Each structure stands twice: as C-alpha cells, then as structure tokens.
Amino acid sequence: MRVGIETRDDGLAHVTLRRGEAGNAIDLEMARGLLDAARACTRKPVRAVLLTAEGKSFCVGGDLHEFHRLSGAALEKHLIAVIDALHDALRIFAALDAPMVAAVHGVVAGAGIGLAAAADVTLAADNASFTAAYTGIGYSPDAGVSWLLPRLLGPKRALDLLLTNRRIPAAEVAALGLVSRVVSADELAAEAARTAEALRRGPTAAFGITRRLVAAGLIADLGPHLDREARALAAAAASDEGREGVAAFLGKRAPDFTRIPPRT
Structure with missing residues (x-):
C-alpha cells in the first residue's frame, strides 16, 4: 500500500504516504490510495486528520518516470486518471468537519505543495524546502496549487514561485505564509502528533x-x-x-x- 490509513476509535485518522524510496512521488496507485484514505475518513467518525510521509521527503510531486513511459492520448488519459483521483481526495478532505494537520519534511514539490497547503495546520521541518517545479518541466499546476497559493501568498508571490521554480527554505516559506510554523526535524513527528491530538479533543x-x-x-x-x-x-x-x-x-x-x- 502506497498510502496508509489508520482511523482510530478515538477519532484520529492518520494518513501516511508510504513511497519513501521514490520521494513519495504520486503515481496512479498513490493517487487512488489517497482517495481511498479520504473516503475512509467519511465512513467512520473522524475528529482530526494527521498527514505524514515516510522517507527523506514529504512529496516530490508527480511520478515523472511513470508519465514519461506514455505519450500522446495515452499520457493525457493517464494523467487525467491520476489527477482526478488526487483532486477527489482533496475535495473530500476539504469537506470534512475534522481539521487536517500536515507534517512536511525534505523536498516538497509540485503536488506535494498542494497537499501541504490544503491542510489547516502545516508544520514544516527546518530541513524542508519547497519548489513549485511544474513550469520547469513544461507542466501547469494541479492539486489546487494555482488556487491555494494566490490565496495564501497573494498573486504576485504565487506567480514568483510558479514561474521561477526557485527552491525556498522552510524559514522563508513560513514567512510567506505557506506553512503554519517551522520546527526542528527531530521534533516534527512529536509536534504534529501533539497538534493533531489537541484538535482531536476539540469541537x-x-x-x-x-x-x-x-x-x-x-x-x-x-x-x-x-x-x-x-x-x-x-x-x-x-x-x-x-x-x-x-x-x-x-x-x-x-x-x-x-x-x-x-x-x-
């Protein structure tokens, strides 16, 4: 399973990206796994959602190796399937009453930014770095990035990130308003768990x-x-x-x- 989901009896849902060896790149299987995890949060009473990732990076974006194997109409059909599953997952998470906490570390790129920005509280490790990446390979944004970034940063700053693809360290990302706060990498998991637990106990x-x-x-x-x-x-x-x-x-x-x- 490329996405783990644990919905505890006390109301905490823990969603884990489990493709760490590939930087948690989103392929069709992972996108469908995220959708399955989101749907699981609607089948059982959930009070808070914690999103984390295994490996050295939170999410490097889409799986370019998978995409490169296809071309033409086959590539377009495949990308629509990946993006539709990912977007449906984001819609479900956004419609929940339960707030979402995301803990991000390492490289956060492409759709990984969308996942991070979609959370209500986003904690970034001090070793995290962010890059939009889309236009660097001739792509346009997905995962709500073109909707979320202008609202979080303003259109000028959003376009700066989306057009230049510059890599931004965690401290600058926090100053821009893309994440809630920065914590040490050693403390990220514990702080995210504490935050999710506090929200789980809330109204x-x-x-x-x-x-x-x-x-x-x-x-x-x-x-x-x-x-x-x-x-x-x-x-x-x-x-x-x-x-x-x-x-x-x-x-x-x-x-x-x-x-x-x-x-x-």
Whole structure:
C-alpha cells in the first residue's frame, strides 16, 4: 500500500504516504490510495486528520518516470486518471468537519505543495524546502496549487514561485505564509502528533463551520458573509458542543467535546 490509513476509535485518522524510496512521488496507485484514505475518513467518525510521509521527503510531486513511459492520448488519459483521483481526495478532505494537520519534511514539490497547503495546520521541518517545479518541466499546476497559493501568498508571490521554480527554505516559506510554523526535524513527528491530538479533543462541528466560513470569506462580499457568520454562530451556540463549551467555561472546568460524536 502506497498510502496508509489508520482511523482510530478515538477519532484520529492518520494518513501516511508510504513511497519513501521514490520521494513519495504520486503515481496512479498513490493517487487512488489517497482517495481511498479520504473516503475512509467519511465512513467512520473522524475528529482530526494527521498527514505524514515516510522517507527523506514529504512529496516530490508527480511520478515523472511513470508519465514519461506514455505519450500522446495515452499520457493525457493517464494523467487525467491520476489527477482526478488526487483532486477527489482533496475535495473530500476539504469537506470534512475534522481539521487536517500536515507534517512536511525534505523536498516538497509540485503536488506535494498542494497537499501541504490544503491542510489547516502545516508544520514544516527546518530541513524542508519547497519548489513549485511544474513550469520547469513544461507542466501547469494541479492539486489546487494555482488556487491555494494566490490565496495564501497573494498573486504576485504565487506567480514568483510558479514561474521561477526557485527552491525556498522552510524559514522563508513560513514567512510567506505557506506553512503554519517551522520546527526542528527531530521534533516534527512529536509536534504534529501533539497538534493533531489537541484538535482531536476539540469541537469538531465548530471546526468544520470555521473551516467553511474561512473558505467562503475569501470569495464573499462582506455583507452576505456577516449574515452567514450570524446564522452559523447561532446554530453553533444551540448545538451540544456550544452548550458544553459554555457550561464548562461557567463551571470553571475543561470542556469535554469528545463525548459528542462527530458527524460522518
């Protein structure tokens, strides 16, 4: 299996890229593995998703060796199959209430940037480096990169990365806003696990509402978005999570959101 998925009974889903010997390059099998992992997160109550990768690099992008073996219509058909599976996985992860934490290290290139940027919290090891890579080989972006980078960095900085393909160290990537924070390579796994665990114990439905509000706010006018916020907050306050959160605050105790089952 090129993608591992463990959905624990406590609500944590751990997705692992397991093609480390090839830099976790995305071929058709891995793209379909990511889709299977995403679908698994919809079949069992999930409170948080942790995305990690084996080997020296998080993900070097698409598998150019696989693509180079094909040409013409066969190549186009194959790439559509790879990209459709990858994009369907990203759509499913984005639609979950459960937030996603990504831990990235080594080379993060091409579609690897899309996977890293799609997470709600992205932790980068201090040895990580990022490069868009697409136009360097005559390709255009996929994995949501042309949608995510302008929103995270602004169009000028996004185009700088997409057109020049310069390799950017983790510290600069954090300053640009592509990752949440940088940690030492030795601490990456532990810090990612701690972050995912904290989110797992949180108010999953409220997380889902917040994720969707932030996404919608990027393209909405202020007036309609304020109305959307008002309706969402009223519903959240009346929910089991909202009542538990307020009761815990007034009772001067820690809330226990884990007793409230997340939606599937």
